[in-house]
Amino acid sequence: MHYVCPACESENKIDLTFPVEEYVCKTCSHLIDAAGNKQTKHLKVPTENVVLDVGQKGKIEGTEYTVVAIIVKRYGTNIFWREYYLKDSKGNDAFLSESYGHWVFLISIQPNDFKSKSSKLAIYAERTYRWYETSPCSIYAAAGFFDEHLDFNLATYKEYVNGTRMLSKETVGKKNQYFYGVHISKYDVKRAFKIAHMPYYTGVGIVQPYYFDIKQAINIFCIAALLICLCQLYVYTSRTNETVFAQTINFTDVQDKEMVSNSFTLSGGSAPLKVNAFSGVDNSWANIQLSLVNEKTNEIIYTSKDIEQYHGYEDGESWSEGSQSEDFNLCGVSSGQYHFLISAEKDGALPTFSGLMSPDAKVTVSRDRSGMIGITNLLSGQTTTFTDGKILEKDTSEVAILTKKSFGTQKLDSLINAEALRLTSDPISSNTYVQLKATWLPVSFWNFGFIIFIMVALFVAMWIGKYFFNVNKWKNSSNSPYATS
Template sequence: MHYVCPACESENTLDLTFPVEEYVCQTCSYLIDVAGNKKTKHLKIPTENVVLDVGQKGEIDGIEYTVVAIIVKRYGNSIFWREYSLKDSKGGDAFLSESDGHWVFLVTIHPDDFKGKSSKVKTYQGRNYRWYENTPCSIYAAAGFFDEHLDFNLATYQEYVNGTRMISQETVGKKNQYFYGVHISKYEVKRAFKIAHMPYYTGIGIVQPYYFDIRQAINIFCIAALLICLLQLYVYTSRTNETVFAETINFTDVKDKELVSKSFILSGGSAPLKVNAFSGVDNSWANIQLSLVNEKTNEIIYTSKDIEQYHGYEDGESWSEGSQSEDFNLCGVGSGKYHFIISAEKEGGLPSFSGLTSPDSKVMISRDKSGIIEITDIFKVQTKTFTDGQTLEKDTSEVIRLAKASFGTQKLDSLINTEALRLTTDPISSNTYVQLKATWLPVSFWNFVIILFIMIVLFVAMWIGKHYFNVNKWKNSSNSPYPANDN
């Protein structure tokens, strides 16, 4: 439609499908009576926080609407909100109301559909709506095209609320209109009308939804708990708990080097691998370094553990601390083929001795604390020195052959270690080995319990948060369903 303003003779054009009774000139802001083609009132132009323009189109719930009018309403001297009148292609009415950045989408309803149970509670389509507040207001600014004359008298809005829905009863003089409104997010409005910038919202809107959907959260938590239970049951039933590694490691075998263990297989779901380390420490310490190697992925889990045990007497009383045995876990070990890389050390040197003579008195063996071994041919007065037992075992010299024959053994290194323990008087030196035992533990239920506990705590926090959210939503109402001390 095309209208020429009688005040400034400017053109006002908009493709409309309804009869216009009044419009506000886009140039001079006079309210024009179409029937008399005369100006009736000069109006303020809606500007502050107005994000839609007259003639702008947008789609809500699959229906395309055109913004045909904008009215800014005022309550008191400083409270304003904006109402955008929308028309669909068939001339049907709808409205967008925005206050403090909170949006409500409204449509007109028949008064007979809104029935009163009492002065404070009324029903619409089977839902109870609680009276929130009465709000007197007047028109502060306006723009666009109107299918009826604007009424500048004081209007009263009586609002009833149910969650994210509301019924608004507008009374101007003897005329009553009823509107059904639902919360619509600013992002939906922005997307529908392709708006670049939206007004910031403050406070809590009258039909603003809680930040979380409690029912949806319950469904999600229940499904998550069920899945965790099924996963825990699968992990628990799909594996056996067994000792997968047990070996005694001599300190001499890992002196300045590492020992690679035999491979072992773990089957089933991930679980902790418990390792027990024992060493006969006595007022001394030992240290074990352990690397668990996944032979498929080459992933390595490394750990180090001290074994310490000390005791004595002080002020006539005995004391002790530490232990000869230590337990530790390698957590979250999955199924696969593994082996250990082991190294160890202890306080003090190896058991030292001297004068170990063969039964036929032909050979004498000695070892000092650094591990140096001396084998002497007594008759020839010839001595040969070795840095460790392994070097000795690989030697094929005449003195070694004589020593093996004289002592009646093919394992001189084992003989030396055994006799060293018998001959030494040093308790630290007598500790020659560490025992390792690895057991794949039963599946731990602690993670399961912790996750469920966290979910319960989150749900309780959300429930309490929703209560205080609603308390704040109703704090401006004189008919709040929450006690005054909750505010």
């Protein structure tokens, strides 16, 4: 249909056929009475934040609509919102309302469908809506084609809200109209009408949904938790924590050198390898250096651990700190064939002793803190020193031969180390070894518990966030269900 403006003789067209009572000339902005073909009023042109044009088409929920009119309404002196009048090909009405960048899609409903439950509650389609606010407003600007005469008197909107749905009761004089609306995303509007730019939104819209769907989040978290529990149950029943390495290492065997352990196999997915180190420290320390070697890739994981224990009395009270046992993890170790490279040291030197007499009472042996071995010939009273037991074993001097013969063994170093433990009274010197035990931990509840904790924390955060979101949504209402300070 098309109309020629009697004021400026411009042609006004729209690609729809419906009974037009009035239209606003797109050229001169006069309101024209279609039946009498005469101008009645000059109107302001809707411009600010208006993103749709009269005649523009778009598809919403599978139905194609044409924008037939645009009205800008004003509340007070500086609050405006825009209403876009839509019609489908059958002449059915719909509306898009936009305020501060928030969009609502509305349709007309029959007065009998709107039931007032009380002054603050209304019912539509068996759903209860809470009164939000009552706003007086007037028409500020208009454009397009109208199937009824525009009423420029002060209108009153009484709005009711339930989540992302709303009811609106428009009263002009004695005439009432009722509308049902739902939130529509600005991106859906943009796609429907192929709009290049959308107005920025501020604040929280009257029917704006929360950023997260709490019910959907509950379903997702519950399903995820169930799957995690099932996976953990499978791991727990199909795998076991296994001790893969255990050995006692003498400090004398790794003094200034590394010991290569026996090989062991780790089977399964990547998991921590837990190592326990024990040493009989007593007001002293020990240190263990451990290298885990992958025999296939030669990849090395290195770690070092101190074992310390100290105790005493101070101001009449006993105190202690440290432990003789330390646990540590080598994390993310994959399956494969491995061995350890081990070295260790401790506080103090080798166990000191004196007066180790040979069975035939011909020689005595002693060792000082520096590790020097002293051999005393009891017949002559002379003492000869050797750097350590290994040197003594290899020595061919008269005193060395006498010592080997008197003790009846060539392995003097082992004999001296063994007897030193029995003869020494120094607690530091008595600590001669470190025990290592490595346990493969394919079954771990730490990650399982951490993930469950994170999901619970996220849900609680979303729940609290929704509460404050709704408080902000209702802050402009005089009927907020949330306590206000």
